[in-house]
Amino acid sequence: MKTTIIGSGSWGTALAQVLADNGQPVCLIGVDPAEIEDINTNHRNSKYFGDYAINPAIHATSDWASLADADVVLFAVPTQVIESVAAKAAEFVSKPVIWVNVSKGFNPGTDERMSEVIRRVVPKEKLSSVVSLIGPSHAEEVIERQLTSIDAVSLKEADAIAIQQLFSNGYLRIYTGTDEIGSELGAAIKNVMAIASGIIAGLGYKDNTRAALITRGLQEMIRFGTHFGGNPTTFIGLTGIGDLIVTCSSVNSRNFQAGYQIGKENDVTHFLKTNKKTTEGIRTAKVVHDIAARQHIDVPICEEVYQILYEGKEPRNCANDLMLRDLKKEF
Template identity: 65%
Template sequence: MRTVIIGSGSWGTALGQVLADNQQDVIVYGRNQAEVSDINENHHNTKYFKETELNPLLTATQDLSVVEGADFVLLAVPTIAIEDMCKKIDGYLKPNTIVINVSKGFHPETNERMSDVIRRSISSNKLSSVVSLIGPSHAEEVVIRQLTTIDAISLKMEDAKQVQMLFSNRYFRIYTGSDEIGSELGAALKNVMAIASGILSGLGYQDNTRAALITRGLQEMVRYGTFFGGQERTFMGLTGIGDLIVTCTSKHSRNFECGYQIGQENTVDNFWANNTKTVEGVRTAKIVHRVAEKNHISMPICEEVYQILYNHKKPDTCADSLMLRDLKEEFR
């Protein structure tokens, strides 16, 4: 069984190493010549992992035609690039390819979840199913073989189990699930909560505040996810509370880092002027604002993050806005 990973960034490289450790036939496609050469010649991806040595069995290429005949194609590119990449690889795919998605977010124009974007953008006869490989994980820890558990989510359980077997080993354990809606919405929404967590930390708030943020953020995730058909129990699992905890508390989280900078400076201006990284929660906040407003879904934390990012509201006033809302019962 052959796997091609599209994307030589941190997550694509780390997952490639998992498969190399499992003695699987795997190759990484990347556009960046320096990254591809670093993997092939030095067994490093220095841009993302400094001096971490990679499994020498892991190789990389700049030739997209490597996708031809692959049994599994894993998309490790930003959400904004998923549709275009699917159209580029469609002609190379053999019938019944399993496409694995690891991006967490929404299409920037249509608001679609990534699985829906992939199904729309790849010929139906080429696609066995989409499997979302998501959960509480940072590439920086997976690449050094820290114990990690995530989910393989698919509408086709047979394919989810194949992905589970492909990736699972002594440090990387995969569970399966079928609630695609709940899992993908949870994985996307937690990025907005992580920005909020970073903002509060940057403002100087500590453990009590973070615990409140995570707990109330989870309630928003459940409210939003179940509105669109996700199962409430999904948000109690790896793609819900698990992903939320790790992203809201970790130095490895770009979303937390983004929020922390904004909170420290009490303004979003410098972030917009200088940021060069993909921070999925920034785009997600805009989409959630738009969708929640249209459907009258109460999302106060997400709304404050949106106001900070797009209307330049001062972060320190947002905390007051949340704390001084009308008092209510907890689960209403």
């Protein structure tokens, strides 16, 4: 199976290397000529991985015509451009293919999950299925072939298995699942929790606080996700607690880094003025806030993150307010 990956950033490059290591044909589509040249000539992606040498079998291009003979099209781009990128990619595809998404969040304007966007945009005659390839994984570790496990989730189980077999090897183990709703919502909301985790670290709180945040954050993910039909069991798997642990605990997480800066300054103003990185949890916090308000879903941690990001509430006050909520049973 030939795979074309759209997006030559860190995650796209790491997944391209997985396929190249597996002896699978893979092509990377990028927009930065210097990045493409670096991959093809130097066998590096210096912007993201410094001097680390990547598999020389990886080929990068800016030519979308390389999609014409693809069996699998994988999106490794920010959520806000998935709709436009999927529409453009579909123009070049000539047969039903498996569309794989690795982004985590909601579509601007419609608040759809990524799989919903792709199914809406891609013509049915060019769509075998959508597979979400998500779970606890930092590109910086996958590129180094660190042992990693994630999920391939699809409503069409046969295609999830095909992606599982395509990407699995000695350092990347893929499990399959069919709970698209639970998996995608868990993977999105954990970015909000990662911002919260960074904030408490920036404020100076330590392990006890983070353990409480992760545990109570998981309850919010379950409460929100099951409200829309997600399976509760999904949230104790890789796309739930697994993803939550890694993003709430690692400095490699851009959402954690964002939260840390906000917490360190006890204010969001400077971060919002200077941030240039894609931080999916920022917009996700607003989407979750809006949906939770309409649907009357109790998500107090997400709500406090929203208050910090969008209402200018002082982070230390948010931490205090969470601790002083009405006392109750844990479950």
